[in-house]
Every structure is written in structure tokens, then in C-alpha cells.
Amino acid sequence: MQNFMLKLDRVLNRRRRVVIGVWLVLLLAALPFAAKQSDHLSSGGYAIPGSQSQRFVAQLPKIAPGAQHGVLAGVLAAKAHANSAEMTRALDKLAAAAGTAHNVSLSPAIHARAQQAIDAAGAHQHTLVVPLTLSVSEEGAGNVASELRRLLDLNGQDSGPVELHLVGQNALWAGLQDLSKKDLAQAEEIGFPIVALILVAVFGSLVAATLPLALGAVSVLITGAIIYFLSLTMEMSVFVTNMASMIGIGVAVDYSLFVLARYRQEIAAGAEPEQARATALATSGVAVIFSGATVVTALLGLYIVHAGAIRSMALGAIVVVAVSVLAASTLLPTIISLLGARTHGRGRFFARVSAAIPAPKNFWARWTAFVTRRPAPTAAAAAIAMLALAMPALKLHTADGALRQFPKGNETLRGFQEAAAVEGPGASGPIEAIVPARATARARAVFAADPEIREVAATVVSENGREVLIRAIPRHDGESAQGQAAVKRLREKLPTGSLVGGTPAFLYDYHAEVIGSLWKVALFVMCVTFLVLMLLLRSIVLPLKAVVMNLLSVSAAYGVLTLVFGTVETLIPPLVLAVVFGLSMDYEVFLLSRIRERYAVHGDTRKAVAEGLSSSASTITSAALIMVCVFSVFALTGVPSIKELGLGCALAIAIDATIVRLVLVPTAMELLGKWNWWLPRGLAARLPDTSIEALGQHAVAAVSAPRG
Numbered sequence: 182m183q184n185f186m187l188k189l190d191r192v193l194n195r196r197r198r199v200v201i202g203v204w205l206v207l208l209l210a211a212l213p214f215a216a217k218q219s220d221h222l223s224s225g226g227y228a229i230p231g232s233q234s235q236r237f238v239a240q241l242p243k244i245a246p247g248a249q250h251g252v253l254a255g256v257l258a259a260k261a262h263a264n265s266a267e268m269t270r271a272l273d274k275l276a277a278a279a280g281t282a283h284n285v286s287l288s289p290a291i292h293a294r295a296q297q298a299i300d301a302a303g304a305h306q307h308t309l310v311v312p313l314t315l316s317v318s319e320e321g322a323g324n325v326a327s328e329l330r331r332l333l334d335l336n337g338q339d340s341g342p343v344e345l346h347l348v349g350q351n352a353l354w355a356g357l358q359d360l361s362k363k364d365l366a367q368a369e370e371i372g373f374p375i376v377a378l379i380l381v382a383v384f385g386s387l388v389a390a391t392l393p394l395a396l397g398a399v400s401v402l403i404t405g406a407i408i409y410f411l412s413l414t415m416e417m418s419v420f421v422t423n424m425a426s427m428i429g430i431g432v433a434v435d436y437s438l439f440v441l442a443r444y445r446q447e448i449a450a451g452a453e454p455e456q457a458r459a460t461a462l463a464t465s466g467v468a469v470i471f472s473g474a475t476v477v478t479a480l481l482g483l484y485i486v487h488a489g490a491i492r493s494m495a496l497g498a499i500v501v502v503a504v505s506v507l508a509a510s511t512l513l514p515t516i517i518s519l520l521g522a523r524t525h526g527r528g529r530f531f532a533r534v535s536a537a538i539p540a541p542k543n544f545w546a547r548w549t550a551f552v553t554r555r556p557a558p559t560a561a562a563a564a565i566a567m568l569a570l571a572m573p574a575l576k577l578h579t580a581d582g583a584l585r586q587f588p589k590g591n592e593t594l595r596g597f598q599e600a601a602a603v604e605g606p607g608a609s610g611p612i613e614a615i616v617p618a619r620a621t622a623r624a625r626a627v628f629a630a631d632p633e634i635r636e637v638a639a640t641v642v643s644e645n646g647r648e649v650l651i652r653a654i655p656r657h658d659g660e661s662a663q664g665q666a667a668v669k670r671l672r673e674k675l676p677t678g679s680l681v682g683g684t685p686a687f688l689y690d691y692h693a694e695v696i697g698s699l700w701k702v703a704l705f706v707m708c709v710t711f712l713v714l715m716l717l718l719r720s721i722v723l724p725l726k727a728v729v730m731n732l733l734s735v736s737a738a739y740g741v742l743t744l745v746f747g748t749v750e751t752l753i754p755p756l757v758l759a760v761v762f763g764l765s766m767d768y769e770v771f772l773l774s775r776i777r778e779r780y781a782v783h784g785d786t787r788k789a790v791a792e793g794l795s796s797s798a799s800t801i802t803s804a805a806l807i808m809v810c811v812f813s814v815f816a817l818t819g820v821p822s823i824k825e826l827g828l829g830c831a832l833a834i835a836i837d838a839t840i841v842r843l844v845l846v847p848t849a850m851e852l853l854g855k856w857n858w859w860l861p862r863g864l865a866a867r868l869p870d871t872s873i874e875a876l877g878q879h880a881v882a883a884v885s886a887p888r889g
Contacts, residue, residue: 182470183463186510190459193515200515204508208399215405219362221412222419223323226490227581232690233672237682238318240615244643244650251322252609253285253313253329256346257295258599259306263342268299268306271343275311278332284317285325308599310348326355335359335592346596348609350659350684353583356593357820358419360586364818365423372430372814373398376807380438383803388523389445392516393437396508400433401426404501411496418490421497423823427815427830428760429501431808432767436473436509438807439465439771441524442800444517458517464778466510468770473506475713475770476763482705483759486698488691491752495759502763545795552844553787553851560848563840564733570836571736573743579696579751581688582660586820601658607635610659610684612667613652618642620676621649627674628653633667652683659684665692695751702755706762707732713766716868718773720858726849727769730841735761738833742825750822757829764808764830765837768801772842776850777858786854790847798843805838 193200228235255275257268272295279287295311315322326347330336333345336359347355373394380390404425411417443465447457480502483495517524552559587594600609612634616624621640628637634653641650657663664685672681707728714724735758742749742757776793780786809831816827850857860868 182467186462186466190462194518197515204512211403211406214409215402218405218409223416226418227691229690229694234682234686234690237680251315253349255311256596256600257309258344260342263306265299267342282328286314288314308603310600322351323354326352348596348600357583357586368815368818372811375810393434396437397430397433400505401429403504407500416489417493421493424494425497425501428498431811433505435804436469436505437513438804468774469509471717472767472770475766476502478709479706479759479763482702485701545798546791549791549847552847556848556851563844567733567737571740574739577743578748580748581751584660606658607655611652613683614681615648616679618649633663665689692751719860722856731762731765734833734837738829741832742829749825753825761833772797790850808834
């Protein structure tokens with residue numbers, strides 16, 4: 182692997198203009214599509230293939246034409262002193278938008294009834310809910326709602342005496358999509374300057390600090406374009422852009438930081454720029470590739486969950502990680518080659534500051550000696566602290582839906598509240614069931630007896646007379662825990678052969694699939710992490726230790742999320758698990774590869790840990806700080822689900838980079854001694870040699886020198 186990277190460095194150095202040109206073309210081509218990456222994102226992705234709610238949808242067309250169509254309505258909310266003429270203008274505006282948009286209309290009969298209600302109210306106008314006719318399923322209603330929101334300019338200024346809103350489950354998700362776009366723009370505006378300040382402080386050079394930041398921007402933009410094209414061919418969640426940007430900014434900057442920091446260390450040690458760049462690629466570059474592969478594979482574990490929303494978020498993160506690895510291993514070394522000394526020199530101001538502040542000598546050697554002096558009690562204290570943080574996770578509760586994502590006073594939330602005041606909160610999220618016709622009376626009795634059901638609507642008989650559709654209005658909204666509990670009761674009590682569907686049933690099945698798959702995701706991620714680290718470190722013990730410590734970090738993050746939020750979105754636990762396991766491997770690989778590199782030189786574990794920490798701890802700390810800051814920005818600016826993901830990942834990374842890397846790793850390695858590097862002989866003979874060892878400068882020069 183190292184020889185491959187050395188040869189890659191030679192190719193990049195000889196084809197610098199070609200490499201820069203290719204990346205420049207990719208970036209320019211990506212810009213217009215990255216700007217449109219949210220245009221075709223879906224509010225769906227929560228249907229579980231094979232679930233009862235999904236089978237219900239498949240059976241609906243057999244009941245009656247149009248029965249499978251989604252639910253959407255306009256809301257005309259009159260302000261004080263609004264008159265009938267102003268209500269009529271709002272109704273006409275809604276009708277015009279419905280006439281322009283695709284797959285939706287306002288029927289003449291409903292339009293006439295709405296106008297009659299306006300005329301009858303006279304000077305005493307109130308809220309009016311106007312049902313719209315859709316020609317698409319519930320899954321497709323989200324795109325209709327998004328188009329109507331644009332035509333009605335619901336994100337614009339105050340609409341005047343009469344407010345216009347859209348309601349229905351997919352109207353909520355369409356409003357959430359608009360909200361998430363604003364949050365993403367705000368997070369990126371705040372995040373990039375913070376990262377820039379950290380990089381300037383780390384490198385003491387504006388040029389060096391700009392490189393990782395530029396590669397982060399390039400990776401996020403190219404990924405945005407890829408997301409746009411993916412969304413044309415498959416369902417992609419509204420949250421995929423937030424996920425890709427959150428992961429991309431941190432990962433792309435970190436990977437570039439690892440390679441650039443190693444290059445500068447080699448220069449500081451007296452290597453020539455060509456040799457330093459080649460060594461950086463052959464050591465930190467290999468670590469970056471392994472780290473990226475681990476992150477991607479960990480995220481692939483989310484495909485165990487049969488939910489399009491989670492899978493699309495995983496795909497967005499996978500794409501941005503892959504692009505970041507490619508940029509760090511090809512574009513970055515090429516730019517380093519072009520810029521020369523400007524990438525490893527310190528600015529005059531920073532040089533003066535550095536000279537004025539004496540650096541503590543052998544700090545990490547002293548730190549290692551301090552924590553390893555009494556390794557058992559030190560490790561126990563650190564583990565107890567992490568377990569204490571994790572304890573609240575035993576009471577972790579999850580929930581789903583769009584309603585809880587909106588801030589107070591949001592236009593979409595106001596529309597739902599206005600409609601709920603007129604029709605009840607459950608009107609936009611009914612519980613429905615297809616039951617055998619022979620058991621109609623019994624089924625209606627079961628519905629009527631359930632405490633959550635407010636009203637049982639008229640029964641629709643199928644064309645063949647064998648099944649009936651029963652629609653019931655719950656007392657609470659379709660996303661409520663009460664509604665989902667009612668779904669569970671109804672499925673237990675309705676006659677055999679019945680199918681229960683509707684928004685509460687969709688969310689019930691989604692929750693069951695995600696939570697039921699969490700242990701499978703955890704097992705997959707742990708096994709992958711173990712195997713990748715075993716290949717890289719050629720050890721059984723170190724990968725096992727890493728898996729246990731990562732579980733502690735994730736559990737601690739779950740515990741703090743429980744304390745802060747109480748209830749979190751159902752998708753958060755598997756996402757935090759996969760993301761944290763993947764990203765923590767960046768620091769694990771970077772630190773342990775440096776420790777192994779030094780251990781291969783002299784065979785002294787304690788000395789290798791001290792040397793590995795001294796050469797990598799500052800870089801790891803800086804990289805973790807960047808990642809924590811990026812996640813924290815999203816935790817402060819995003820909708821609740823993004824806040825939860827940002828806070829969970831920020832906490833886990835912070836714990837991993839401090840308690841784990843600086844305390845548990847050295848103390849555990851001290852306790853294990855020679856066992857750290859244990860690998861059965863039979864297995865060692867069969868494994869490829871992928872370890873990252875120190876390279877002599879003569880070896881670097883021999884492989885990387887240009888051939889004439």
C-alpha cells in the first residue's frame with residue numbers, strides 16, 4: 182500500500198496541471214447542480230417494504246378509484262377585521278395555484294361550498310379548511326405540497342388580512358424541507374469561519390490553513406451535485422443535504438489536516454519537500470484511506486434498516502466521505518507540490534507569537550508517564566466517568582414526525598394549529614383499515630370502542646364486495662404516541678385478515694423497523710471496525726479494545742441526549758452509532774498507526790505510546806476540535822432532528838478525542854504490554870501486510886524520484 186502511494190505521488194507530481202485541471206472542471210461543472218441539490222428531495226422515505234401499512238397502501242386501489250390518493254388541504258385563516266372579499270381573494274389564489282401545480286386541483290363543488298361558507302360568515306370571518314383533490318399517492322403528495330408552497334409563496338412576507346397555509350402530513354414535510362434549507366445555509370455560514378480560525382491557529386499560516394478549508398468546500402460542493410443527480414433517480418430524504426454537509430465539512434478538513442500536518446512534521450525534521458510529501462502520502466495518506474474506508478463501511482451498516490430516509494442520509498454521507506478521501510490523496514498533494522514552501526512556512530506574525538510563547542518540552546511523554554504510572558485506577562476512573570454519562574440512556578425514548586421539528590410561530594405549524602382548531606388535530610392523519618366485508622360490524626365496533634378514536638367515518642365497500650375501507654379520526658395528531666398506540670391495539674383486535682394503515686400506522690411500522698434493526702447495525706459496525714483495524718494494525722487485542730471504547734463513547738452520547746432532549750427522533754440512535762464509529766476510527770487509525778510505527782523501531786510499548794502521542798496528539802486534538810465545532814454549529818442551528826444528531830456526534834467525538842485517546846488508550850496499552858500486538862501465527866501468515874511503518878528517506882527517494 183505504501184509503495185502504491187509513493188508511486189501515486191510520483192504520478193501526481195509529473196501531472197500536476199492535469200490533476201488541477203480535472204478537479205477544476207469537476208468543481209465548475211458541479212456548481213450549478215449543487216445549488217439545486219434540494220429541488221427534488223423527498224419528504225417520504227418512511228415506508229417500510231413488506232410492513233402492514235405498506236400492504237394497506239397496495240390494497241387501496243382495489244377498494245375504490247382514488248382511495249389511494251394522498252390528503253392535502255388549504256387553510257384560509259382570517260385575521261382580525263378581515264372581510265369576505267379578502268377571504269374570496271385568498272380562496273381564488275389557492276384555486277389558481279392548484280390549477281397551475283401538477284397532480285392537484287380544487288374541485289368546482291368544493292370551491293363553491295367554500296365560497297358559500299365565506300358569504301354566509303359575512304363580517305365574522307374565521308378559519309376555513311379547503312380540501313384539495315390529489316391524483317398521486319401519499320408518498321407523492323410531498324412533491325405536490327412543495328410545488329404549491331412555491332406557488333403560494335408561503336416562505337415570503339406576511340400574506341395580508343387572510344393567511345394561507347397547507348395542511349396534511351406531506352404539507353408538514355414540505356414545510357420542513359424549506360426550513361432545513363435555511364438551517365443548512367446558516368450552519369455553513371457559521372461553520373466555515375470557525376474552522377478557518379482553528380486551522381490558522383494550528384498551522385500559523387493563512388496559506389496552510391486555507392488548503393484543508395478549500396478541500397472541504399470542494400468536497401461538499403461536488404457531493405451536492407451528486408446528490409442532485411441521485412435525487413432524480415431515487416428517493417432522497419430532505420435531511421440528506423444537512424447530513425452530507427455536516428459530515429463533509431468535518432471529514433474533508435480532517436483528512437487534509439492529517440496529510441498536511443505530517444508533511445510539515447517531515448519538513449521540520451529536515452526532509453526535503455519532495456521526500457516529505459511522499460512520506461506524508463505513504464503514512465498519513467494510507468491512514469486516511471483506511472479511515473475513509475472504515476467510515477464508508479460503517480455507514481453501509483445503515484442499509485440494514487429498510488427505510489429510505491435513513492438509507493439516503495447514509496448515502497449522502499458515504500458520497501462526501503469518498504470525495505473527501507479522493508481530494509486528500511490527489512488534489513492536496515498536487516497543491517502542496519505547486520505551492521512549495523508556502524505550505525510549510527509560518528507567517529511572520531505567527532512566528533513571533535510562537536517564539537514569544539515557549540512550548541513545553543516533552544509534554545506528551547510526561548502525560549503518558551503520568552497516566553500510566555497507575556494505569557489500572559486511572560483507566561477505571563475514566564471508564565466510570567463514561568458509564569455515568571451513559572446511564573441515562575437506559576431511559577432513552579424515541580419518537581417521529583414533522584410537527585415537533587418546527588419552531589414556535591412557524592408558518593407551517595400555525596397552519597396545522599388553525600386547522601386542528603376547526604377539525605381536530607387528528608383530521609389530517611386518520612387511521613384507516615381494510616377489513617373483510619363479512620366482519621364490517623365487528624370492525625366498526627372495535628374502532629368505536631378504542632379510546633383514541635374520536636369519530637368513525639362512513640364505510641367504503643370494494644367493487645367486488647369482499648373488503649371494506651374504514652376511516653377513523655383519532656383524537657390526537659397522526660404523529661402522536663397515542664395514535665401509534667391505537668394502531669397496535671387495533672391490529673390486535675380487528676378481525677383476521679385486516680390491514681391497518683394511515684399516517685399513525687406508517688410511523689408505528691417505521692419505529693418498529695428502525696429500533697428493531699439497531700442491534701444489527703451495531704453488530705455490523707463493530708465487526709467491520711474490528712476487521713479493518715486488525716488488517717491495519719496486525720493485532721487482535723487493539724481492535725477489540727477500540728470497539729469497546731467506541732461503544733462507551735456512543736453510550737455516553739446517548740445518555741447526554743436523553744438528559745438534554747428526553748425524547749429523540751427514532752433515526753438518531755442508528756445514525757449516531759454509525760457516524761461515531763466511523764469517524765472515531767480517524768483518530769484511532771491516526772494515533773495507533775503512529776504508535777505502531779514507533780513500536781516497529783524499538784519494540785518498547787510505553788516509549789512507542791509516548792512518541793506516538795507526542796507526534797500525533799496535537800493534530801488529533803485539532804481535528805477533533807474542528808469536528809466538534811462543525812457538529813456543534815448544526816446542533817445550534819438545525820431543526821430538532823439535526824440538533825440531536827449534531828449534539829450526539831459532537832459529544833461522542835469530544836469524549837473519544839479526550840478521555841479515550843488521551844487516557845484510556847495509553848493506560849490500556851500499558852496494562853496489556855506485549856499483548857497489544859498479539860496476532861496468531863496462522864492468521865498473521867494469511868493476512869496481507871498493510872501496516873504503516875516508518876520509511877527511510879532513501880526508500881522514499883528511490884520510489885518517488887522522477888524517472889527520465
